[in-house]
Every structure is written in C-alpha cells, then in structure tokens.
Amino acid sequence: MTQVRTRFAPSPTGFIHLGNIRSALYPWAFARANQGVFILRIEDTDVERSSQEAVDVIVEGMKWLGLDHDEGPFFQMQRMDRYKAVLKDMLDKGLAYPCYMSTQELDALRERQMANKEKPRYDGTWRPEPGKTLPPIPEGVQPVIRFKNPIGGSVVWEDKVKGRIEISNDELDDLVIARPDGTPTYNFCVVVDDMDMGITHVIRGDDHVNNTPRQINILRAMGMEPPVYAHLPTVLNEQGEKMSKRHGAKAVTQYRDEGYLADAVVNYLARLGWSHGDDEIFSRQQLIEWFNLDHLGKSAGQFDEAKLRWVAQQHMKMADDQLLASLVREQFSRRGVTLPAVLQSGDTLPAMCGLFKDRCSTTVELADWLSMYVGDVAPSADELAAQLNDANKPALAALASRLETVAWEKGAINQAIKDTMGEFGLKMPQVAIPVRLLVCGRAQTPSVDAVLALFERDVVLQRLKKIA
The missing domain is CATH 1.10.1160.10 (Glutamyl-trna Synthetase; Domain 2)
Structure with a gap:
C-alpha cells in the first residue's frame, strides 16, 4: 500500500486565521491517522505580498497547535530552477508552447467574444497543430508559455467532499504556465511540487476547485496519476461571511x-x-x-x-x-x-x-x-459594608484566632469555621462570604476551606484582621 503523503501549502500574504489553519489540521490528522507523512510548503511566489512575518505566524501557529510537519518547510521561491527545468522539458516534448499574443490582443479577443455572448478564453492562435501555419513571431516580444490542454473529453475526479466532478476540456483554454520573464505561474508550481513530493491526498479549501481540472491535466501530461482530492467548504465568521482578516478574523x-x-x-x-x-x-x-x-x-x-x-x-x-x-x-x-x-x-x-x-x-x-x-486584593467597599455587621465581626476575629493554631489543611480549617459558627450562632454564608471578600477579594469562590488552605497562613490572618 502506498504511504499517505499530505501537505499544507499556505501563501504567506497575510496572517493565518482559524479558517486557514483548518486546512492544515485535516491533512495533518489524516497523515497521523494513517502513519503517513505531513509536509509544510510555503507558496511564496507572490513576492510583493509575501512576508517573513506571515511565514513566522504560520510556523508559530502550527507549532502551538502541535501540527508538527515531517518534511519542510519548502519555499517555492527556492525551487525556481526545478520549475524552469520542467518547463523546458515540457516545451521539448511539445506539451507546452510559446504564445506571443500581447495583452492588448488578448483584451480585444475577449471583448469580441463577450460581444458574441461567448465565454472569454484564449483561442489557440499560437497553439502548434499538425499542418497549421503559425503567425510570424513579432520582434522584441517575450512570449508566455502555455500548457497544451487536451481537446475533447473531460476531466473527472471523485472528490472526497463534493463527490463526482466532471469538467469538459472544451471549457478549459490553454493555461499560461510561465510569464514573459520566465517565472512559472501558481498552478504550474503546485503541480510540480505535488509531483516531486509524492503527494497522495490534497485536502484544501474549495476555493481551489476551479484549479483542480487544470492541475490534473498537467499532471497527466507529465505521466503522473493525480492524487485524491478533498475540497473543504469555507469557514464562515459569526456574521455568515467568509472568515478573513477584513471581516475581523484573529490570527x-x-x-x-x-x-x-x-x-x-x-x-x-x-x-x-x-x-x-x-x-x-x-x-x-x-x-x-x-x-x-x-x-x-x-x-x-x-x-x-x-x-x-x-x-x-x-x-x-x-x-x-x-x-x-x-x-x-x-x-x-x-x-x-x-x-x-x-x-x-x-x-x-x-x-x-x-x-x-x-x-x-x-x-x-x-x-x-x-x-x-x-498580590494584594481590593474587595468592593460596598460589598464589604453589606456583608460585615456587628453580628459577624466578632466571629471573624474569633475565627482569625482559631486559624492561628490549627493544622494548616482543609479539614482543620473547615472545623475552625464550623466551631466559630456554633459559638456565635451563625450560618455558613454569614461567615464564609465576608471571609471570601476579605481574603480573596470576591464573594464567590470554590469551597472556602479549600481556597484558604492554599494561602500562606500569615496572608489569611493579615487579611482577616483588616476588619477593624
């Protein structure tokens, strides 16, 4: 049986809140339940928004929660040479191709498609096909690299949360997998990482569902079988909005x-x-x-x-x-x-x-x-005035005297309180509440004898004697 390998792959572009960390908890728990391996991968290709501070909070938060990782943290920015090697290999094998369509041409194409009530998408102008003549390469233009998505058929997977999902390949255009400067895009890096790290189960938020068919197609093109996917529903805040920093989520x-x-x-x-x-x-x-x-x-x-x-x-x-x-x-x-x-x-x-x-x-x-x-306590003067009276003040003084000599443990303290109540004809609340106020600074505590026994005797006597 294949060893279970899961991953948590946050992007360090903001602090990590409870909604995000649940996407670490489930793959961690699944790996631990199956004696598998849990990997931490930091997806930091968004250089402008990524920060070391956000990385620190991710690592610190996981450490506090005990979500220990077996491998990593791996940083995508440190794996650029690997991504570029895979890109070159895909170009060599005809699985990807350079596309010289400018942003302006792409925008114009989309506008035409929307005017015709068509879904806006790349039309394959630069996609090489047998017998097709490509346009002349424009001078001074750095191309993007596009993945040659399969034509016809569909991508199907059994999602562990959502059930069977099927997307027609005709819905998917040829995805840009590298920018004009040669840096790979998010969807491409994820696929190479999952492939290299032998990920068997991808457990992540359902905001990634739309990426999944593209990622499966790239994986299959590289001769790999896709992992098992489980896309988790969103975590909402108390107002029913998606949990986020903007909506008051806490780190x-x-x-x-x-x-x-x-x-x-x-x-x-x-x-x-x-x-x-x-x-x-x-x-x-x-x-x-x-x-x-x-x-x-x-x-x-x-x-x-x-x-x-x-x-x-x-x-x-x-x-x-x-x-x-x-x-x-x-x-x-x-x-x-x-x-x-x-x-x-x-x-x-x-x-x-x-x-x-x-x-x-x-x-x-x-x-x-x-x-x-x-430290010292400061009982409310109003509460003290309400609880202390001529009937119980002498009783508290007598209790203080008794407590000077009894064995300093719960049973003996309890007996001293009972003896004092008997001597002055008082009920438990008439003695216990003022004792709590004077010694603890509050009228409600656990059993008064147990509370007093944990104080040093001198502190209790000193606080009781403040009634004069």
Whole structure:
C-alpha cells in the first residue's frame, strides 16, 4: 500500500486565521491517522505580498497547535530552477508552447467574444497543430508559455467532499504556465511540487476547485496519476461571511495569547467540518484514531465564539494541573508579575489550578482567579459594608484566632469555621462570604476551606484582621 503523503501549502500574504489553519489540521490528522507523512510548503511566489512575518505566524501557529510537519518547510521561491527545468522539458516534448499574443490582443479577443455572448478564453492562435501555419513571431516580444490542454473529453475526479466532478476540456483554454520573464505561474508550481513530493491526498479549501481540472491535466501530461482530492467548504465568521482578516478574523496566535488550550482549539476546529458521530469533546489522540475523509462535512462551518469557549472550558476541566501551572506562570510573566517563591515550583500552583480550573475557559481567566494568591486584593467597599455587621465581626476575629493554631489543611480549617459558627450562632454564608471578600477579594469562590488552605497562613490572618 502506498504511504499517505499530505501537505499544507499556505501563501504567506497575510496572517493565518482559524479558517486557514483548518486546512492544515485535516491533512495533518489524516497523515497521523494513517502513519503517513505531513509536509509544510510555503507558496511564496507572490513576492510583493509575501512576508517573513506571515511565514513566522504560520510556523508559530502550527507549532502551538502541535501540527508538527515531517518534511519542510519548502519555499517555492527556492525551487525556481526545478520549475524552469520542467518547463523546458515540457516545451521539448511539445506539451507546452510559446504564445506571443500581447495583452492588448488578448483584451480585444475577449471583448469580441463577450460581444458574441461567448465565454472569454484564449483561442489557440499560437497553439502548434499538425499542418497549421503559425503567425510570424513579432520582434522584441517575450512570449508566455502555455500548457497544451487536451481537446475533447473531460476531466473527472471523485472528490472526497463534493463527490463526482466532471469538467469538459472544451471549457478549459490553454493555461499560461510561465510569464514573459520566465517565472512559472501558481498552478504550474503546485503541480510540480505535488509531483516531486509524492503527494497522495490534497485536502484544501474549495476555493481551489476551479484549479483542480487544470492541475490534473498537467499532471497527466507529465505521466503522473493525480492524487485524491478533498475540497473543504469555507469557514464562515459569526456574521455568515467568509472568515478573513477584513471581516475581523484573529490570527491563530492570538488565541494562544488569550489563553486557550491548544487541544481545545484543535478539538473545536476539527468539528468545524468533520464529525465522529455525536462526539463533541475529544482528545488529540482520539481525533487521530477517528479521523478519515468519509466524514468531512459538505456545508460551510460557521465559527461560534461561545461554542469555542464551551469546548475550551471542557478541556480546562480535563487538563493536567502541572500543564496548567506552567501556562499560568507564562501568563503572569507576560503581565510582568513575579510569582512568590512558593509558586515558582512544587505542587502549590498545580493544586491552585486544580481547584479553580472548572470555572475557566482560558488560562488568562485562571491567572485572574489565582491573582488573589499572588498580590494584594481590593474587595468592593460596598460589598464589604453589606456583608460585615456587628453580628459577624466578632466571629471573624474569633475565627482569625482559631486559624492561628490549627493544622494548616482543609479539614482543620473547615472545623475552625464550623466551631466559630456554633459559638456565635451563625450560618455558613454569614461567615464564609465576608471571609471570601476579605481574603480573596470576591464573594464567590470554590469551597472556602479549600481556597484558604492554599494561602500562606500569615496572608489569611493579615487579611482577616483588616476588619477593624
């Protein structure tokens, strides 16, 4: 059986957003599911619009999401000699020919065709045929190179998303495969790359469907069988427009900076055009085990931030506490916050992450929660005034005294709170809410004994004693 070889071939002309990176996720998952090879290829022939910055974001975004490539990155601009060698070979074999029709002549031809209600297309003036006399070569004109497209018949392929597609060869004119300066065109470079890299499956956006029949014809002319094609429907934004920078899409790396877990984004993206039954939440390993091309969706996927946050929340709950601790340290570092020595290593920060992660969708939110352990808190004066009264102030002072001597762990702290409630005839909220406000700076937290146990005793006592 032939080894599966897939590729992701972005053009570095703008930053990469979630809609683009899905075209990396599926070929990556398919290669991994089939013990295949995943190749990264940068299609940078649009020299004016390509930038190193865009390349960096592609590589960085893929690295963050764990979409590791086995070969590459290959850059098309570094393969020009190869393309020119193939062009020469095609000219030598009569598979391509020079065309001297000027842009003005081409425009005039198109205008005539449109006036006659015909489809505008190149008419084959310079196409060599047996017994045909070509026009005299004009002086000082650099020709384009055109591919000799087959006449008659049709191009047919079974698309893994769209089903059977058939295009008549009479619909296709002779494609320009090299410009007057000799530089090859996009459709030609793609074919040579796919051929040289032994690509078996092309999984890409359906904006490429129109290129496919031309690419198949060039491949076949060179004696190659075309790969399997799967053309993915577009990803739409929340307004139902095609996702793009112009329509407010964010760079993939921004989701990293906003504290989303990479596995959550991979899970969410996978479901934007592929399914495994009704499974909504799955691990990266499950995605690899389940992924195939038979369950790709036929309709456009629509991005939904609320759904992404829900998926992210489920992954936060499942995440390893040590992993979360390292990500939270990064978040604090980004904020310029130096963590106390006790949180630099050891089990304290992971334990804090374990306690609060159920309430969060991102590590930014988790860092916000844990800031109570890292710096001073400022409870709302109005909330304090509403919660502190003559009945519970003495109880809080008594609790502080008890907490000075108890074993510093959840069970003993819980007992100290219960003993204080019993002594003063108070209910849990009358003690717990003011304690939370004073110590944590907020009225809502997980179980108060568990939260307090993760503080240093001195910090809790100092904050409780601020009620005077």
